Amino acid sequence: MKMLGAQIVIxxxxxxGVKHIFGYPGGVVLNIFDFLYDDKDIQLILTRHExxxxxxxxxYARSTGKPGVAxxxxxxxxxxxxxxxxxxxxxxxxxxxxxxxxxxxxxxxDAFQEADIVGITRPCTKHNYLVKDVKDLARIIREAFYIAxxxxxxxxxxxxxxxxxSDKTQFVWPEHVSLRGYNPxxxxxxxxxxxxxxxxxxxxxxxxxxxxxxxxxxxxxxxxELAEYTQIPVIMTLMGLGAFPGTHKLALGMPxxxxxxxxxxxxQNSDLLIAVGMRFDDxxxxxINDFAPHAKIIHIDIDPSSIRKNVRVDIPIVGDARRVLKGxxxxxxxEEAKNQWDEIRKAWLKQxxxxxxxxPLSYEYDENVIKPQFVVEKLYELTKGDAIVATEVGxxxxxxxxxxxxxRPRSWLTSGGLGTMGYGFPAAMGAQVAHPDKxxxxxxxxGSIQMNIQELATCxxxxxPVKVAILNNGYLGMVRQWQELFFKERYxxxxxxxxxxxxxxxxxxxxxxxxxxxxxxxEPVIKEALKVxxxxxxxxxxxxxxxxxxxMVPAGAAIHEMMFGEEKKSKKEQKLRAVK
Amino acid sequence: xxxxISVLVENKFGVLTRVAGLFSGRGYNIESLSVGETIDPQxxxxxxxTTGDDQIIEQITKQLNKLIDVIKVVDLTEIDHVERxxxxxxxxxxxxxxxxxxxxxxxxRGRVVDSSPRTYTVEITGxxxxxxxxxxxxxxxxxxxxxxxxxxxxxxxxxxx
Ligand SMILES: Cc1ncc(C[n+]2csc(CCOP(=O)(O)OP(=O)(O)O)c2C)c(N)n1
Ligand SMILES: [Mg+2]
Numbered sequence: 001m002k003m004l005g006a007q008i009v010i011x012x013x014x015x016x017g018v019k020h021i022f023g024y025p026g027g028v029v030l031n032i033f034d035f036l037y038d039d040k041d042i043q044l045i046l047t048r049h050e051x052x053x054x055x056x057x058x059x060y061a062r063s064t065g066k067p068g069v070a071x072x073x074x075x076x077x078x079x080x081x082x083x084x085x086x087x088x089x090x091x092x093x094x095x096x097x098x099x100x101x102x103x104x105x106x107x108x109x110d111a112f113q114e115a116d117i118v119g120i121t122r123p124c125t126k127h128n129y130l131v132k133d134v135k136d137l138a139r140i141i142r143e144a145f146y147i148a149x150x151x152x153x154x155x156x157x158x159x160x161x162x163x164x165x166s167d168k169t170q171f172v173w174p175e176h177v178s179l180r181g182y183n184p185x186x187x188x189x190x191x192x193x194x195x196x197x198x199x200x201x202x203x204x205x206x207x208x209x210x211x212x213x214x215x216x217x218x219x220x221x222x223x224x225e226l227a228e229y230t231q232i233p234v235i236m237t238l239m240g241l242g243a244f245p246g247t248h249k250l251a252l253g254m255p256x257x258x259x260x261x262x263x264x265x266x267x268q269n270s271d272l273l274i275a276v277g278m279r280f281d282d283x284x285x286x287x288i289n290d291f292a293p294h295a296k297i298i299h300i301d302i303d304p305s306s307i308r309k310n311v312r313v314d315i316p317i318v319g320d321a322r323r324v325l326k327g328x329x330x331x332x333x334x335e336e337a338k339n340q341w342d343e344i345r346k347a348w349l350k351q352x353x354x355x356x357x358x359x360p361l362s363y364e365y366d367e368n369v370i371k372p373q374f375v376v377e378k379l380y381e382l383t384k385g386d387a388i389v390a391t392e393v394g395x396x397x398x399x400x401x402x403x404x405x406x407x408r409p410r411s412w413l414t415s416g417g418l419g420t421m422g423y424g425f426p427a428a429m430g431a432q433v434a435h436p437d438k439x440x441x442x443x444x445x446x447g448s449i450q451m452n453i454q455e456l457a458t459c460x461x462x463x464x465p466v467k468v469a470i471l472n473n474g475y476l477g478m479v480r481q482w483q484e485l486f487f488k489e490r491y492x493x494x495x496x497x498x499x500x501x502x503x504x505x506x507x508x509x510x511x512x513x514x515x516x517x518x519x520x521x522x523e524p525v526i527k528e529a530l531k532v533x534x535x536x537x538x539x540x541x542x543x544x545x546x547x548x549x550x551x552m553v554p555a556g557a558a559i560h561e562m563m564f565g566e567e568k569k570s571k572k573e574q575k576l577r578a579v580k
Numbered sequence: 581x582x583x584x585i586s587v588l589v590e591n592k593f594g595v596l597t598r599v600a601g602l603f604s605g606r607g608y609n610i611e612s613l614s615v616g617e618t619i620d621p622q623x624x625x626x627x628x629x630t631t632g633d634d635q636i637i638e639q640i641t642k643q644l645n646k647l648i649d650v651i652k653v654v655d656l657t658e659i660d661h662v663e664r665x666x667x668x669x670x671x672x673x674x675x676x677x678x679x680x681x682x683x684x685x686x687x688x689r690g691r692v693v694d695s696s697p698r699t700y701t702v703e704i705t706g707x708x709x710x711x712x713x714x715x716x717x718x719x720x721x722x723x724x725x726x727x728x729x730x731x732x733x734x735x736x737x738x739x740x741x
Contacts, residue, residue: 122594122598122601130594
């Protein structure tokens with residue numbers, strides 16, 4: 001049957017099982033919007049900004065494992081997606097962005113609302129396409145979904161000139177994708193896996209670092225099996241949070257700049273580092289020359305270019321984390337059924353427990369001012385940890401990472417690689433669309449939330465009960481923290497001066513606004529918010545603006561050179577630390 | 581160290597920008613890049629000359645391989661191969677030097693491909709050393725301009741790729 005390009009787009013989306021699109025219309029995509037108007041299977045969520053649409057598609061993808069889809073118009077619509085695409089790219093999130101384009105004949109003409117979005121997004125997409133002929137359309141869409149979701153996932157953009165959407169052709173859904181330049185390798189090299197097993201058997205002080213790749217490849221079960229079987233403690237990077245239960249006795253929290261003392265000490269003293277689906281970001285390694293100086297490194301990653309990019313690697317294994325971990329456990333079980341793992345690890349785990357006692361993650365509770373960490377703890381407690389948690393960027397993100405002990409994968413939405421303020425709220429919205437009955441919380445800063453605050457309208461319109469917990473400190477807090485610690489307390493442009501009345505803002509949009517100014521109000525406000533099921537809620541927590549994120553590894557230091565924030569305090573004050 | 585990398589790519593629009601963008605975006609050097617069709621018109625080969633330590637070259641090959649439109653990457657530096665480059669040199673010798681320019685061109689097995697009352701345009705093909713030697717020799721005679729193709733290279737037959 002002959003179909004218009006616009007209709008082919010919709011049919012392809014259905015073939016890919018797409019139920020929701022996040023988008024915003026404009027001149028050159030009206031053909032597609034026209035077909036969406038009375039479509040029964042696909043719902044378009046009309047966001048209030050294209051950046052919001054892309055972050056929402058990203059949140060949808062992170063929380064489900066399925067690709068998220070966004071549809072925007074040409075020119076400004078397309079350029080507004082760039083931050084969202086770059087965010088997804090850095091964190092390897094599968095999304096497909098359809099952008100409208102001026103008719104093929106006008107391309108290159110500086111036509112009205114023309115932007116070379118394929119050129120602009122080339123370095124921040126896994127791949128992108130300009131469709132020049134409607135006959136290529138179905139194949140390209142099929143390829144795009146395949147590329148976005150296979151191997152190391154990532155965003156793909158498809159630029160659709162207006163005439164391509166109004167030209168007709170026979171609709172043929174390609175059965176197979178064949179790309180001779182793209183063959184992701186899933187199976188790890190058997191010999192290398194054996195080497196890794198031997199290294200594990202020999203190691204006395206082994207530690208696992210799990211990254212986002214464990215979540216992408218659904219390897220949490222295999223990871224747990226490896227850790228428990230061999231009694232190796234597990235550290236999770238910011239992207240890996242949720243890959244291993246945060247409350248497990250082998251869980252050591254996050255490494256790096258704002259990681260736990262014991263995670264960093266474990267790395268620095270280890271004789272074997274098993275890195276899975278992580279890429280040794282500089283926020284994790286600190287000063288690279290002093291990173292894990294005594295460790296042999298096993299690096300498992302599906303992307304060969306991640307291996308040996310930043311650190312030396314002794315045993316590289318290119319492959320899918322789940323398959324490799326499974327293979328590894330099998331080899332270990334076959335080869336050394338009688339290995340006394342508990343015995344071997346005893347001294348190491350004892351040492352780690354000592355570090356845990358020396359510097360647990362903690363903060364000083366105050367009964368007069370709300371501590372931001374207290375809010376995160378209460379959110380954790382009152383949801384029993386059963387929530388999808390998004391974050392913005394800044395101190396709020398780090399406190400959320402430290403104090404919300406995630407137990408499940410795909411319940412953590414945070415912009416790790418790009419660190420995009422304004423990501424959390426629309427991402428939470430996307431996750432809520434995919435999981436209408438789940439509690440979805442965005443732990444936000446007063447600065448970040450204003451970067452995509454317009455999505456309140458979208459949440460109200462579609463009755464999405466996203467809960468936003470604003471840790472309102474009146475500052476670009478993380479910037480302020482750096483200025484306090486490293487710029488002689490010269491607070492250059494980090495005070496927000498005016499922060500809107502978030503309760504009134506919420507109410508103006510038709511959402512619920514709540515405020516807590518005293519620690520005693522925190523729990524009631526959260527309880528009240530959790531009851532709301534039909535619209536978004538802003539919780540405005542007026543928190544201690546002086547609070548800083550600790551521990552901290554200053555930029556350029558080795559990861560064991562940590563600051564704990566107690567340097568200036570008296571002994572008596574130190575004793576007051578709430579140790580949980 | 582310098583490396584000559586041969587990259588087999590889809591002959592599609594935009595591929596050159598993807599490759600060039602990869603180098604500029606990640607701060608790698610390109611000393612020369614030449615590209616042309618292959619026996620299969622759907623494919624092109626790029627010959628890229630770049631510099632970097634082992635770790636950088638490893639990253640360059642891995643990153644190139646990551647591009648969807650890149651089919652194969654071979655670091656020719658590691659294997660026996662033949663490389664050639666061409667230069668067109670426009671010299672403007674004095675009347676009394678003209679014979680010497682022609683003689684040198686002959687020694688280098690070059691050809692005069694254009695001449696005017698004041699200038700000769702000489703074509704030389706060879707490896708980089710030869711090209712550079714010729715340019716050096718022509719300098720005293722007055723080079724108006726020269727254009728180099730950049731290197732192309734191919735593995736010797738019988739050598740495992
Ligand atoms: C889009 C964007 N612009 C700038 C930054 C740099 N930045 C990182 S954290 C931060 C402050 C965030 O302030 P707020 O949202 O109030 O969070 P807080 O640190 O106070 O919790 C800034 C400006 C960024 N990460 N993203
Ligand atoms: Mg703030």
